[in-house]
Amino acid sequence: xxxxxxxxxxxxxxxxxxxxxxxxxxxxxxxxxxxxxxxxxxxxxxxxxxxxxxxxxxxxxxxx
Numbered sequence: 001x002x003x004x005x006x007x008x009x010x011x012x013x014x015x016x017x018x019x020x021x022x023x024x025x026x027x028x029x030x031x032x033x034x035x036x037x038x039x040x041x042x043x044x045x046x047x048x049x050x051x052x053x054x055x056x057x058x059x060x061x062x063x064x
Contacts, residue, residue, distance in 0.1 A: 001045050002063045007032045009059040019054050020047035033059055 003023075012031030016024035023039030026032065033055075039048060045062065052060035 001040070001042050001048070003035050003039060003048055004061040004063065005033045005035060006057075006059045006061070009057045011057045011059075013056050015054045015056065016051040016060060020044075020051035023048045024051055024060075 010032040012026065014026055014031070016033050017026050020039075023036060023044045025034045025036055027034050038044065048060070048062045052058075052062050
């Protein structure tokens with residue numbers, strides 16, 4: 001699994017971190033999406049896909 005974040009699209013809404021805190025966080029400086037190390041584990045895929053679907057800016061892609 002690969003998670004691609006488009007920080008240029010990110011509007012810092014925090015939906016990713018709220019819906020999947022084990023996968024995503026927000027950068028302290030600008031609030032943009034950050035993928036946590038645990039989020040790269042294949043078992044995190046359902047949570048990552050859910051969060052990507054909730055992102056209002058469509059700034060997250062979950063690929064195989």
